[in-house]
Each structure stands twice: as structure tokens, then as C-alpha cells.
Amino acid sequence: MKAASFSYVKPAALNEVFDLLERHGDRARVLAGGQSLLASLNLRLSAPELLVDITGVPGLAGITVSGGTLRIGALTTHRQIERSPEVARHLPLLAQAVRHVAHVAIRNVGTFGGSVALADPAAEYPACAVALDASLVLAGRGAQRRVRAREFFRGLYDTALQPGELVMAGEFPLSGEAYRSAFLELARRRGDYAIVGIAAHARLAAGRISDARLAFLGAASRPVLALRAASLLEGRPLDAQAIAAAQATLDDDLELPADLYASRATKLQLARVLLGRALGALNG
Ligand SMILES: Cc1cc2nc3c(=O)[nH]c(=O)nc-3n(C[C@H](O)[C@H](O)[C@H](O)COP(=O)(O)OP(=O)(O)OC[C@H]3O[C@@H](n4cnc5c(N)ncnc54)[C@H](O)[C@@H]3O)c2cc1C
Structure with missing residues (x-):
């Protein structure tokens, strides 16, 4: 067609x-x-x-770090994010995630702003933005505002963007040294959108986990934080018991709508496996 x-x-x-x-x-x-x-x-x-076509508008691309924030301009391509030393150093979660976005040919052209504006529930950046407590900078004529990612993604392909507004950038607060990240997803083929994925970010100090942000993609109509699992883990050592308890709560935390390829039960099992692996990676 x-x-x-x-x-x-x-x-x-x-x-x-x-x-x-x-x-x-x-x-x-x-x-x-x-x-x-x-x-x-x-x-x-x-x-x-x-x-x-907004690709001729100057000033909308690029990655900068200042005042404890890493800013990604809307027209920054996936490939620029993948190759950015600033992203690798300050946002290892995003650096891991971007390698799962489609294929190189698409990553050469597709943009950060396009991905967050589209708000596909199985996309990588929205879950990372939620896990890292990023904000989206939105602008319309004469006005600019910031919306936290947790409020920006409202539902299936639905965001807080108002008619006439553009996504200008994403702003990611830098985490302290004690924070670790793990991004994992399961897709039918490499480069496909994920069936289920997890963007995990947490503080690990003296063998204990705290401030865990466990954002799942492909698990609801928008990226969703597993809040019960995170509260169960707070302050605990990341041992087998703690991980099993967190995995068991996912049934309550996640909607996991069935789709053409996977039932809710399959997705729940995949989410539990990914959570176990991600917590293991944070601890490793
Ligand atoms: C085969 C294939 C596989 C893919 N796999 C993945 C994947 O695994 N993970 C993933 O995340 N994505 C995947 N994608 C999508 C890809 O990442 C796109 O690059 C991205 O979703 C959209 O970016 P874009 O710049 O191409 O936006 P466009 O296609 O140009 O626009 C997408 C939407 O966003 C709007 N828009 C664009 N920029 C702005 C802005 N600055 N402000 C407001 N609205 C804006 C447009 O109006 C449109 O509605 C895949 C795409 C293909 C073709």
C-alpha cells in the first residue's frame, strides 16, 4: 500500500x-x-x-551534561545516543537499552523525540525515562514546560503532549556513584519490539538494595513501575529469598495484557525471569 x-x-x-x-x-x-x-x-x-518536517530546525539535536542533568535533544538519533560517551558514562541504563532499539539502519535515522512522542508501550526509552525519573521538555508557541516521564506517558500511544506542542528534549538527573542499572528484554527476534522488558535502576550499598525503580515495558499500556516489588526489596540484601518475594508480587504490579503472541501467563513468567536476571545483574 x-x-x-x-x-x-x-x-x-x-x-x-x-x-x-x-x-x-x-x-x-x-x-x-x-x-x-x-x-x-x-x-x-x-x-x-x-x-x-522538523529536521531542519537548528538546536534540537545533541547531548549535553550540565548541573547534574544529562539533556538529550529531541532530534538526537538513536545511533548518536548509542555512541555517546556521556550517555555511556552517566546513563548506563540508556546505553544498554538503545542497543535493543530496532536495527542499525533504523537507529541511524530514528530520534529520541520521535520515540517518546510515539509512546509505544514496548519501546525502550519510555521505560528508561520512568526508571531514571527523567522529565520531558515540551514547548508550544511562547511557552515551555517540563513533565515528569511518570506523568508524560498516559496510555497506549497517549502522552501529555497538547496540540501544537513539540518534545524539545529529555532531561535525565544524574545518579550517585552507588547506583547500578540493568536493562533486559525478550523479543521474538533481535531488533523487534520487546514482548516484555525491564529497565532496573537502584542503589546498592553495603550489600543492600534501596530506591529500586523497576520499570517494565510491554507489561501495560504504558511503562509501569513495579512498586510493590520495589517496596519489598527496600533495605534488604539481594539474596534468593528477597528476589523470589519480589518476583511473586509482579502479578499485582503488572497488567500484562495478552497479545497475538503471548498470553498473560506467559508474559508474567517472562517478567519474573527478567526481574530475577536484572536483580542478579545489579548485584553482580
Ligand atoms: C522495523 C522497525 C522496528 C522498530 N523497533 C523498535 C524497537 O524495538 N524499539 C523502539 O523503541 N522503536 C522501534 N522502532 C521505532 C523507531 O525507534 C522510531 O525511530 C521511533 O519510534 C520514532 O522516531 P522517529 O524519529 O522515526 O519519529 P517519526 O516516525 O518521525 O514520528 C513518530 C511520531 O512522533 C511524532 N513526533 C516526532 N518527533 C516529535 C517531536 N519532537 N515532538 C512531538 N512529536 C513528535 C510524529 O508526529 C509521529 O506521531 C522500530 C521501527 C521499525 C521501522
Whole structure:
């Protein structure tokens, strides 16, 4: 199938983008790397009249560290994240996760902002952003706001973005030295979206775990923190008993909707296995 016909414009300034979005309303769509949007046009899942290509707008790409925060601009590609020494040093969780995003050809073009704006519940960045307590910087004409990732992802492909707003960047607070990370997922084939995955981030000191953020992907309509499992683990040594207790609570923590490939029971089993492996990796 081919996309329905549409107009295309590539503004060179942010104000022009906001003008176009205001003028055309829901008949316009923002285009970044196009790795998800163009497929949805070709499948005729959506048929906007106008694509507003934001890749000509300066200042939207790049990774910077300042004042205890690592900032990733919306137009930063997956590949730039994968190759960033700053991400490897300060956000090892994201550095592990990005290698699971699709294939190199897609990672060369797809963007951070496109991924979080799309809000696929099986995508890697949203779960990492929730686990790391990141915020998304959103901007519309004349106004900018920050929304914590935990509030930004609202449901299936649903976010806190308002009409006419863009994702400008993600801001990730840097964790202390005692924090460790583990990202794991199970997919049918390498490069596919995950069936289930986990972004785990926690403090380990004197053999005990605290402040565990166990964000699951593919386990609900949005990334979800396993809060009961985390509270069970708080302050405990990461021994077999603690891990088994945390695994047992996942049934309450996660929705795990069945899909074409896996039942709820299968997903629950996969989530438990991944949690065990992730806690083992944090402890290792
Ligand atoms: C075969 C295949 C496998 C894939 N596997 C994975 C995977 O395993 N994990 C994963 O996470 N992703 C996967 N993807 C998706 C890929 O990561 C895309 O790059 C990403 O989802 C969207 O980024 P993009 O820059 O291409 O956005 P686009 O396709 O250009 O846009 C996606 C959506 O976001 C909106 N948008 C884009 N940028 C902004 C912005 N700055 N502000 C507001 N709205 C914006 C667009 O209007 C559109 O609705 C896969 C894609 C393919 C084709």
C-alpha cells in the first residue's frame, strides 16, 4: 500500500513549526526520523494533509551534561545516543537499552523525540525515562514546560503532549556513584519490539538494595513501575529469598495484557525471569 497524498514542508525555524501546527491543527503531523510515522502513512493508519518536517530546525539535536542533568535533544538519533560517551558514562541504563532499539539502519535515522512522542508501550526509552525519573521538555508557541516521564506517558500511544506542542528534549538527573542499572528484554527476534522488558535502576550499598525503580515495558499500556516489588526489596540484601518475594508480587504490579503472541501467563513468567536476571545483574 502507498500513503494517501499529502503536502510536505521543512521549516528552518521553530516559530514556523508552531505557526504551521496552529494553522493546520490535527490535519498536520510532525515528521522527525519518519521511522514510525511513514510506515503508519503507508499502511493508511493515518492520513494527515501536511507533514511538518522538523529536521531542519537548528538546536534540537545533541547531548549535553550540565548541573547534574544529562539533556538529550529531541532530534538526537538513536545511533548518536548509542555512541555517546556521556550517555555511556552517566546513563548506563540508556546505553544498554538503545542497543535493543530496532536495527542499525533504523537507529541511524530514528530520534529520541520521535520515540517518546510515539509512546509505544514496548519501546525502550519510555521505560528508561520512568526508571531514571527523567522529565520531558515540551514547548508550544511562547511557552515551555517540563513533565515528569511518570506523568508524560498516559496510555497506549497517549502522552501529555497538547496540540501544537513539540518534545524539545529529555532531561535525565544524574545518579550517585552507588547506583547500578540493568536493562533486559525478550523479543521474538533481535531488533523487534520487546514482548516484555525491564529497565532496573537502584542503589546498592553495603550489600543492600534501596530506591529500586523497576520499570517494565510491554507489561501495560504504558511503562509501569513495579512498586510493590520495589517496596519489598527496600533495605534488604539481594539474596534468593528477597528476589523470589519480589518476583511473586509482579502479578499485582503488572497488567500484562495478552497479545497475538503471548498470553498473560506467559508474559508474567517472562517478567519474573527478567526481574530475577536484572536483580542478579545489579548485584553482580
Ligand atoms: C522495523 C522497525 C522496528 C522498530 N523497533 C523498535 C524497537 O524495538 N524499539 C523502539 O523503541 N522503536 C522501534 N522502532 C521505532 C523507531 O525507534 C522510531 O525511530 C521511533 O519510534 C520514532 O522516531 P522517529 O524519529 O522515526 O519519529 P517519526 O516516525 O518521525 O514520528 C513518530 C511520531 O512522533 C511524532 N513526533 C516526532 N518527533 C516529535 C517531536 N519532537 N515532538 C512531538 N512529536 C513528535 C510524529 O508526529 C509521529 O506521531 C522500530 C521501527 C521499525 C521501522
